[in-house]
Amino acid sequence: MTDHETLARLMADADVRQYDCYQCGKCSGGCPMADAMDLKPRGVMRCAQIGSLGRILNSNTIWLCTGCGACADRCPHDVNVPALIEEARYEAARRGLGRHDSEVLNKAFVANIKAFGRNHEMLLAGLYNVLALKPIQDMASVPHMLKKNLIGIKPNRIGATREIAELIERAEKWDDPMVATGRSQTPEVKK
Amino acid sequence: MSKVGVFVCHCGTNIASALDVFKVAEAARALPGVAHAAEYKYMCSEPGQQLILDAINEHGLKRVVIASCSPRMHETTFRKMLKKSKINEYLLEIANIREQDAWVHADFEKATEKAIDLVRMAVAKALKDEPLKAQTIPITKRALVIGGGIAGIQAALDIADAGHEAVLLEREPSIGGHMAMLDKTFPTLDCSACISTPKMVDVGAHPNITLLTSAEVDAVKGYIGNFTVTIRKKANYVNHDICTGCGACEQKCPVKTDSAFNRGLSKRTAIYKLFPQAVPSKPVIDAESCLKLKNGKCGVCEKVCPLGCIDYGDEDRLVEMDFGAIIVATGYRPAKWQRMYDEYGAGRYADVIDGLQFERLVNASGPTEGHIARPSDGKAPKTVAIIKCVGSRDPKKGHAYCSRACCMAAAKHAHQLIDKLPGSRVFVFYIDVRTPGKGYEEFYDQTRKDGAVYVRGRVSRIYKEGDTLVCQGEDTLLGKQVRVHADLVILETAMEPSPGSGALLGLLGCAKDADGWVTEAHPKLRPVETQVGGVFLAGACQGPKDIPDTVAQASASAAKAIGLLNKDEMETSPMIAKIEEDKCSGCGACGPICPYKAIALEKIPARDPGTGKKIERLVARVNAGLCQGCGACTVACRTGAIDLLGFRNNQILEEVDALWL
Structure with missing residues (x-):
């Protein structure tokens, strides 16, 4: 094409x-x-x-x-x-034109949802910083955000964590990233 | 057998390249009743017409068939030609071999075949055609001009100067329209009031003009040359016959309400003149804000009026008047941008104003006496942003069309700001700059030289930051976001059809387009006529327009109206419905079907078939002036008593037979 x-x-x-x-x-x-x-x-x-x-x-x-x-x-x-x-x-x-940091964030996000059924911001930020090799990015905001209850130490779990994880696993089996993600999130980037 | 002449037109190559015109003529020659057939390059041309006239004389033709373009194009031309011959002009048939054949078919042979069929049908009908005679109707020599803006004023003055009576109708208490609100006019920077108020005074003083302010059209009956219009003169609670306009009442009135003329930038009293130079220069009471009329308390104006003009018991009055012609000049209104653009504050910020509000701000007779003071705190702005295309060129939130006058209005406003506020900065946000007018581009150029900064990009949002309004957009030529911290923002808003114009057009039977503008009879060749005979249009009611175009159009429509009023009577088409009273049972089925209200039931004397006694019976009658010859009634008639002259049932069946038998 x-x-x-x-x-x-x-x-x-x-x-x-x-x-x-x-x-x-x-x-x-x-x-x-x-x-x-x-x-x-x-x-x-x-x-x-x-x-x-x-x-x-x-x-x-x-x-x-x-x-x-x-x-x-x-x-x-x-x-x-x-x-x-x-x-x-x-x-x-x-076409494999994905950006490393976007890819890392997407992976961390999906892992997060699989684990808790809902995004855990603190973990996502931490994972991203480590994987993207930007360990101190936005660290200065952490105390403020904790104080204002914008992020929390504990994850917010939902009841159907298992079912959500299954849904994602099923989607990941599809080859076409567009179908796999139901067009609602960034697909996995091919290496 | 009546002698028919067939004339096949090549229309240059329009027809001749798509089908065999020679073969068509040859085939026509063999048709029964045809005495002569010929072809020619342009039948409508002078030599073409002469060719037909010569053939009529030479061959003693009695009827004519012309195979050419659509009858909408040249039927009238050929009818006029036949008036020079011995043949009645209605013994003519047009076979449309251009629009309905040459232009729509690719196969040469089949197109030729179809042309021969069309000619055969036309010949068959021509043989059944009967001579018709146009009737005449009288013309009332008076014109009604609806709308007292500059278009209506100009049209009324032109008609009156030509010696005809004109009635100028305005729903506001004064004529003047939007032009009276403007400060200066582009590109010459003439003072708007200085050039429009003398015309207003002329209207008030002209012996041939009757001025009806605070008046609206309630009902319209009749047809070209013979309209009967019911005019509603709204109650204004002041007897203008004796009022001298001294102004004592206005000074004492305790009520304060928003002045619509000053676009809400100042207050006015409940008894008020629209503006100081109003014509007529007499006050009216606004019933919605008057304390006496609302709850019976006050009555101050009645006490202070030295002549006793105040009449709280005044009521709307209906007047019926006859007219020969009507000019629609209902103008426009600025778009209500507050309802369209939440991202511009939707009216939350006092210092985001529209162009017409700025006209009042910068006008010496406006609320600030011409000092540019921003509405929120009265300070003179140092930085001003002007945003164009607000409501225009925006099919999603506003209108798809370009409002035409705003580019020049924006340039004028930028010029006025720089002129009146030395040291101020003016940013004009635009998408395209459109200045097609005499001296317009030069004016825009000068405004840029004066220091106005033109930024190409539509402002995305306006937000407040401290004392300023931030206009955030993209400078699309740089590809960078820009933020202008403005003290005042002027939105050049779209023009929309005047409120209520739709209902008026309904009363008149005129068509309007999807945006609500009046549809002209032909966009290029009949631009000031509507589809209703005798109703003309002028100014912005037809579409967004600036003052020069409006005035030109007003004079053009006046010329059309004068042309009509100059005649004592006019011919009507004889191709109208004809009722055979012997067959009519008076059932009345035809009346409600008629879109022109041309059919009415009447009693005629008759004899009872059984007893032979004198009785009365109902029959349908057609008003020749109203009937447009659509033929709807002929199919509705149960007894087959109605025939359309020129398209009688037997004539049409003859065509069908010629095709199939």
Whole structure:
């Protein structure tokens, strides 16, 4: 499949059309992650318009987008940029373009859910810091967050931990990362 | 057998390249009743028409069939041509071999075959055609102009200057419309009041113009040349016949309520003049805020009025008037952006204002006497952000269309800010700058030279930070987020159809588009006519427009109205429904079917078939002025008493037979 065809498929899956965007920039203007992105949401649409799939897949944007939806909500033409970014994320994963730190976070997150049925923030942060080789990142915030009860030492378990773990295991058996994750979380990155 | 002439048109290559016109003419020659057939490159042209006229004389033709384009295109042309001949102009049939054949079929042979079929059908019908004569209807020489903005004012003045009576209807207590609210007009920076108030005064003083303010249209009856309009003169509780507009009442009125004219930036009294230069220059009472009318207490204005003009018992009055022509000039309203854009504060921030509010702020006769003071604390802003396309070019939250005037309004506002507040910084957020008008691009260019900073990008959100409003967006040319800390934000909002215009169009029977703008009869060639005969349009009711375009359109619609009023009577199409009273049983099934309310039941004298006594019986009658010849009644009639002249049942069946038998 050529890049052109792949892009067309990603656009179709995301239900986004190139011609809907007239480059007003309202998406980038309000994006909370824009400062850190090397390709801002409007840029993603621009690349889609000129058929530059590579730029989208190699950008850090697809890993930084939180999917908050502010851009899509404000877009005058109702372009669902986060949906396109999500599709691009899967494609990047298929091509082995995943980022090490994103991959680490995803793995730690899934392990966390398997263990407790619900995310344990403190453990996730700790695991991420160790695996991503950034041991002291955000450490200064820990006392404040503990004091305000934003994170806790003990995990919050749910009743059906076993069932949740089984669900994830079943999903992991699928080859296609898109099906495997039900399109709700980042798939495993192929080595 | 009547002699029919068939004329096949090539339409350049439009028809000739898609089918064999020579073969069509040849086949036509062999049809029964056809005495002559010819083809020509352009039948509608001068030599083409002459060719037909010559053939009529030479061959003694009695009926004509022209195989060419749609009858919508040139039927009228050929009817006019036949008026020069001995043949009645309704003994003409058009076989549409262009739109319904050449343009839609790719197979040359089959297209030729179809053309021959179409010609055969037309010939069959032509043989059954009967001569018809156009009827005439009288024309009431008076025009109604609905809406007293600059469009209505211009149209009324033009009609009145041409010597016809005009009635100018305005629902507000004064004419003037939005133009009266503006400070200056682009690109010449003429003072808006200085150029519009003299016209308002002219309207008030013109002997041919009757001005009806605080009035609305209640009902419309009739048809082109003969409209009867019921006008509701709303109660204003002040006798304008004796009021001199001294203003004593306004000074003493204790009520304070938001001034709509100043866009909520100041207060007015309950008895008020819309603005100091109002025409008529007389006050009215706003019943919703008047203490006397709400709970019976107060009555101060009645006490201070030296002439006893105040009448708390005033009621709405209905007046019926006859008109020959109607001009719709209902204008626009600025979009209610607060309901559309939560990300711009939805009206929570006092210092986010719309362009029309800024016009009042910068206007010498406005609430601040022209000092640009921000609404929250009255301070002069140092940094101002202007945001364009608010509600425009936004199919999701507002309207898909471009509102046309806002780019220039934004440039004007930027210029005025820099001019009045030296040292201030002005940022204009835009998506595209559209300045197609005489002197417009030059004006925009000058504004940039004056120091306005144009930022390409739609503002994503506005939030408060301390004393300032932060406009956050992307500078799309840099690809970087920008935050402008503004003291005042001006939103250049979209134009929307005036509220209530939809109901008015319903009364008039005029069509409107999906956005609510009046639909013109033809977007290019009949731009000031509506689909209803005798009803014209002017100004922003047809779509967003600036003042020069509005005034030009107003004069154009006035010219159309004058053209109509100049006639004493006009011809109506004779192709209307005809009722054979002998067959009509008076059942009344046709009446409710008629979309034009053209059929009514009437009593006629008759004899009882049994006893032979004189009796009365009901029959349906068609009003020739109202009937548009749609034919709906002919199918509804149970006894088959109704026929559409020019499309009689037997004529149509003859066509069907010609095709199949």
